[in-house]
Amino acid sequence: MISPAAAYRNLLLFVLPALAVYLVFAVLPLATSIVMSFFQTSGASGDTFVGFANYVRLFTHPTISARFWNALLNNMQYFAIHLIVEVPMGLLLAALLTSGKLARSEGIYRTLLFIPATLSVVIVGFVWRLIINPLWGLVGFPLLGTESTALTTISLMSVWQYFGIPMVFLYSALLAVPNELVEAANIDGAGGWTTFWKIKFPLIAPQFGLIAILTYIWTFNGFDLVFALNGSAPGPNYSTDILGTYFYRTFFGSSGQLADLDLGSAVATVIFLTVLLVTAAYFWLIQRRLKSYSV
């Protein structure tokens, strides 16, 4: 017999390797960057505690704060486009895949549709840039070079890449809908349309909350596609700047700009809190209640 104490000890032992990696590579850097955001680490006098001075600068300096708010607003738009386009697309494709209409080619379509999500962003950015290149591409209009269209264009490239993810979430949820329910509905005279909206959709509804919050986390930690396409000062006129690129520019500097590690840490902390608070609120307020509706 294993005593409860020993069981816990074993449990801890099994968790330890993953926990150690997590602590060293995730928690520790996060904590140090939060600590750093309260210090002035550059300068002759060494590290000095400056309280909220870095944050005050971030939110009150005319240029620094204007760029920050601009990046935050752009990021919200980036998130909104993902949510509005990606989720219905994922739902439509998942519904088609599980409709039985595709018969034996279902597997092929499922794989093909998921392939973009496995590609490197650098490749996605490069290929799309060529496709919409006014010089040798299909579109004569400079989509990426016009302030009003650039962010939407990049968002849609990202949507193209990642719609497979909500699709597989919804696909597996649809597969999990018990057949008896669908058959019962059919016997009661419900057609495909009614069955989908009245039986299947309510059963997969909890997935939407999860997809929304994951999309939120991904887009607010987004960086790579914008950086691959437009570098760390994404134009025109910072119209494609999002929080990730704003952070990168601040923290790492550039050939003509000093790296501001302290202000960069403050930006990182603000991004972290933006993601953490919304995610926590979501899990606290919504996800717990949704659970009771699922099968």
Place this chain on the structure above:
Amino acid sequence: MRSINVSVPLAATLGVMFAGGVGAAFADPVTITLNSWRTEDIAVWQDTILPAFEAKHPDIKVEFAPINTNEYNAAIQSQIEGGAGGDLITCRPFDVNREWIKRGYFESLEGLPGLANFDKTSRAAWSGADDKAYCLPVAAVLAGFYYNADIFKELGLKVPTTSAEFIDVLQAIKKDGRYTPLAYGAAESWQLAYNGLYSIGPAYWKGEEGRLGLIDGKKKLTDPEFVDAIAAFAAWKPFLPAGQESLNYADMTQLFTLGKAAILPDGSWDINQVTSTNLNVGVFGPPVPKAGDKRYLQEMPDMGIGINAKSTHKEAAKTFLDWVAGPEFQELYVNAAPGFFAMSSKPVTYKNKLAQDFADLKKGAELTPRLALDRLSAGTPPLDDETWRLLQVMFTKSDVTPQQVATELQAGLASWYGPQKK
């Protein structure tokens, strides 16, 4: 030259072998490391430059340790402030380096004999507030216009020397209709400043006179010479390819190397790229406003090397820098990395023809670095970043005038830069 290169190390080696036999025991060679952002230069240093140095100084081994360009500033800052970093640090020009000097990253180089090979202007990009030298100038880059000589010949065009001739040439190419006059676009804002405005502008603001005038507050960006320069740059717009707003640097170069465009405004670092398709390429300098005006050329100090103040091998590092200051290194480096130019006052021969053509443009021209990188970008908003942004706005929107660009640039600068406040 080659025979000397070979025989000197040989003689040295033989000499050391005999001396070793007599008794003086070999000291273990000192190893010093050199940090750089030029990851692409690793082969140049390891296979060509460092062996040449080590052959002369067998007691010193140099290790080339590059850091990813984009992370270079942050990496150096955190390493040095943590008491680490290489013995030798490659220095960014002007403001970044001035701040690094202020933070005490570098050992002063005063007294290094090799410094005498560089004049004051060449050293300016790396001197501190105390006017002392902290990094040794290594290489500069130039900006100008590559042109497709075959297209010029076909259309019977002459290389333009004045702004009016330049526009005439562009007009003629446009009228002919087969080629794009300028392979140029606005997607990458840095090159609007570096290869555009900062290249043709000095002819209007009179190079150093205008640049230093901004620095000491005697001139403003809203002064007519700066507005005229911005307007001369805006005059390129009708000659750009359709959809130029989203054309990036690679697209521009490609348009030119495929022989579809006649002129490419670009930097000297792109020499290998523009000749990669064996086009007949020539180069000309920025046009002057009126015939007979003085010529100006952008020479941007790009790289210096300094000694880490916390290095434990400062003597070895100085020996290395003294060699870097000499003609042997200069010639090795500029020929191994075409597009980079020596800053030393000693003459250097370039084996690459286009590089030599570029170097010839320096003759009779006043050299001036990029407008906004010295002091004017050490605050927020940095003038350089603002220039990138506003030129891009001017090229992507039809209703923004040169005057508006100048006004907004001046307002940004005056918001933090002491000499411009008032």
